[in-house]
Amino acid sequence: MYIVVAGGGRLGELLTKKLKEDNHQVCIIEQNEDACRKLSEEMADVIVICGDATYPEILKEARIDKANVCVATTSRDEDNIIICHLAKEMFNVRRTVARVNDPKHLTLYRHMDVDNPVDSISIVARIVEEEASFNDVINLLSVKRGRLSVVRVDIPEESPVANKFVKDLTLPPNSVLVAIMRGADIIIPSGASQVLSGDEVLAATLIENEKAVIKALVGELL
Numbered sequence: 282m283y284i285v286v287a288g289g290g291r292l293g294e295l296l297t298k299k300l301k302e303d304n305h306q307v308c309i310i311e312q313n314e315d316a317c318r319k320l321s322e323e324m325a326d327v328i329v330i331c332g333d334a335t336y337p338e339i340l341k342e343a344r345i346d347k348a349n350v351c352v353a354t355t356s357r358d359e360d361n362i363i364i365c366h367l368a369k370e371m372f373n374v375r376r377t378v379a380r381v382n383d384p385k386h387l388t389l390y391r392h393m394d395v396d397n398p399v400d401s402i403s404i405v406a407r408i409v410e411e412e413a414s415f416n417d418v419i420n421l422l423s424v425k426r427g428r429l430s431v432v433r434v435d436i437p438e439e440s441p442v443a444n445k446f447v448k449d450l451t452l453p454p455n456s457v458l459v460a461i462m463r464g465a466d467i468i469i470p471s472g473a474s475q476v477l478s479g480d481e482v483l484a485a486t487l488i489e490n491e492k493a494v495i496k497a498l499v500g501e502l503l
Contacts, residue, residue, distance in 0.1 A: 282305045282306070282349040282350060283305070283306045283307075283308075283344075283347055283348050283349055284300055284305050284306070284307050284308070284348060284349060284350045284351075284352060285307075285308045285309075285310065285340070285343050285344075285345045285348045285350070285351045285352070285368075285374075286300075286307060286308070286309045286310070286352045286354060287309075287310045287334035287351065287352065287353045287354065287355060287360075287361075287364045288309075288310070288311065288334070288353060288354035288355035288356075288361075288380075289309050289310070289311025289313070289316050289317065289320050289329075290311075290316075290354065290355070290356065292354045292380060293309060293311070293352075293354040293355075294309075294320065294323075296352065296354060297309050297320075297324065297327055298324065301324065301326065301327060307327050307328070308327070308328035308329075308330060308343045308344065308348075309324075309327055309328070309329055309330070310330045310331075310332060310334040310339060310340075310343055311329070311330075311331060312331070312332065312333050312334075314331055317329050317330075317331040328343070330342055330343045334353070334355075334360070334364045335360050335363045335364055335367070337367055337371055340364070340367060340368065340371075340372060341372075345368055345372045345374060346372045346373065346374075348368070348372075348374050349374075349375065349376065350374070350375075350376045350377070350378060351364065351365060351368035351369075351374045351376075351377050351378070352377075352378045352379070353365050353377070353378070353379040353380065354379075354380045355380070356382060357382070358381065358382050358383055358386040358389070358390075361379040361380060361381075361382075361390075361395075362379070362386075362389060362390060362393050362395065364379075365377035365378075365379050365390075365393070365395045365396075366393050366394070366395075369394065376396050376397070377395050377396045377397070378395075378396065378397040378398075378399065379395045379397070379398050379399065380399055380401070381398045381399060381400040381401070381402075384400050384402050387400050429485065429486075429487065429488065430485070430486055430487070430488040430491050431459065431483060431484070431485050432483070432484055432486070432491060432494065432495065433481060433482070433483055434481070434482045434484065434495060434498045434499055435479075435480075435481055435482075435499075436476060436477070436478050436479065436480045436481070436482055436498065436499065437478060437499060437500075438478040439500060440476075440478060440498060440499050440500055441497070441498075441499075441500050442476045442497070442498055443476065443477065443478040444475065444476070444477060444478070445475070445476055446472065446473060446474065446475050446476075447470045447471065447472050447473070447474045447475075447476065448472030448473065450476070450497070451497065452484070452486075452494060452497050453486060453490040453493040453494055453497065454490070455486060455487045455490065456484060456485065456486035456487075456490055456493075456494050456497075457484065457485050457486075458470045458482060458483070458484055459483040459484060459485050460482070460483040461474060461476060461480050461481070461482055461483075462480065462481040462482075462483070463477065463479075463480050463481075482498060484498065
C-alpha cells in the first residue's frame, strides 16, 4: 500500500518505520525542517515532505491522491481532523486514521467522518478498568469509526448463560456471539449451540454496549 503519514514526531516516525518494515511505501509530512533532515537521514527509502499537511498543496505534493490510507499523527486534534477531511473530500482517499490527543474531541472526529480515530487514552483507561473490574474480559479491537468492539469473555460457573443454548440468550441490541472456544475446539455458534462454563466466548457489539454484553455473559461485575 501507499500510505501518507502526516506528522513526523515520535509517533509518526515509529509508525513510518514499522510500515516500511511491513513493505509498504510511505510518505511522511513534517513541518519542522530539522526533523525533516533527521527523518531523511534515518529513512533514506521514505519520501519526506517538509511542509504543513493542513494545506492542500502540501498533500498534493505528497501524492495523497494515490494513497490507500492517510494517517494524521500530529499533536493537534484540529490539524488531524483537517488533514483527514481534506484527504477524503478533496483527494478521495478511501481510509483515514487519526491520533486523538484529547478524548473530549472524539465526537468531532466522528462528526467529520474520520474513519479510525485512535483514542489511546480511552483505550488504556478501558483496559485498566476491565482488568481491575472483571479480570477475564479483554477488549480486542475497536474499528469502523470507533463504534464496533470485539470482546473476549471467559464464562464462569455462575454465569447467567452457562449451559444455555445460543437461541435462548438475551444480548443487547446490535450484539452477536462470534465464536465459542472450548479447549482446542472453535465453534461458530448457531442457535442450537450450547454455552458451557469454562468456555471462552467472542462477542461483537457496538462499543457503547460493551459493558452490557459483558454483564449479559458473566453477570454482575465486581
